[in-house]
Amino acid sequence: MKEILDRASPLWGICPFVKIKDNLIECRAKSRLPVNSRSVIITAFPYLLDEKYYKDSNISKYSVPADYHPIITARLDKAAAELREKYPGYEFEVFADNSPIPEVRAASIAGIGVIGSNSLLITERYGSFVFLGEIVTDMPLAAGNGEIKECIKCGRCTAACPGSAIINGKIDREKCLSHITQKKGILTEEEKNMIRSSGCIWGCDICQNVCPLNSGADLTQIKEFEETAKNRADADTPIEGRAYAWRGEKVIRRNLELQKEKE
Template structure:
């Protein structure tokens, strides 16, 4: 398949930001159940980006990526449509989103789509760190993009601002990351509870993104699903219903209710 035809079919599916990288070797793949979906003889990975930022997401008590419609469903639908169109010319095309055996930021860099921040996130010129990554793995040999070896400006603001000091020397210590901790299902230690309070969000943590200079003056998404009125804040009453339509739904309501009670103990219904 020529590059022009690939772009046309992806554009027809509503995907306009993409790059192509070679299929990673077995030793670089992540161990997950979705790994069994990789087509036999996989040769190429089409890496697709789905920006979600809009000014409406600036204020709230959950991470901005969770304010919009569940990206698992939104991105999944775009990728599935693209696979249908691409398979019409022959070959196997399999979509992956989030639960992927392919390291997403790493493959996006190999596809020449941006650079990597000290917080581990992909940075693009148009959308900063505010994009979801999806992949289409195929047994077709496609034209690869030039791998990106660029890094962020290195200002260190994310390291300084991180409430748990989880960003150190370009690596993330998950046991100190507020976003990782407030998603845990188990009971939290006193130190972990304090980190949730320091972060100030019921779900996730956006501090490292908000202080990043690469996220200044970025473009608003053009994806219709992410432009619909967001849910910027949750309450004790709305959490059980919102888990059905937002990205945090896979964890169920208990972690969010626990975090909400830590942040707003006076407003919880007993």
């Protein structure tokens, strides 16, 4: 099993399903969970690129590579197919992001990182610049002691958050700039100003950029991320295949207009 998972992801661990079963996220994908789910094999995919890729960028770091969902799903699908062949009789179901699994919590229980006050998983080697995905199985797998570990609570993310959205390690979504850039419809003047002054029209990295546990984070070795890097969104480039494509052009164009108003 180790070789199969090592080929898929540079960092993974096991979270017993029972430890997150009361925190499942309601979504359509929930119906795909194996009936007798026993273990969550949680995997992390580092995405930090060389600084040169972020120069003059107007989108958050996670959206510089092409949409990560198909990239990590392809890797996990391959691993799941190999696991099904090796362990017939067990189910292996792949999820990424659009998942009933509270991924940050599961990853911390699996021992692959600490939960930051910004609510993100921070790994020792790659900091919080990792995407999470998982294979849920009805196979019982040995896990660690399953304790959630917390960050050093220096308070820098809380202080730097432009919307003051971080309250005691919980995110108030309505105030989170990442959420605001994704919101459809009419924004309040305050929300518009947050987008104008951030210089970022999709997502937000502020709580990650100020985190001391992120300094010196290793760059990704996943070639699919580097090969597809594109650090600006603009009105003329098609959005297909980018991390923000699911939201549709209207929201992107609105945010681009807000940036223009500032210039």
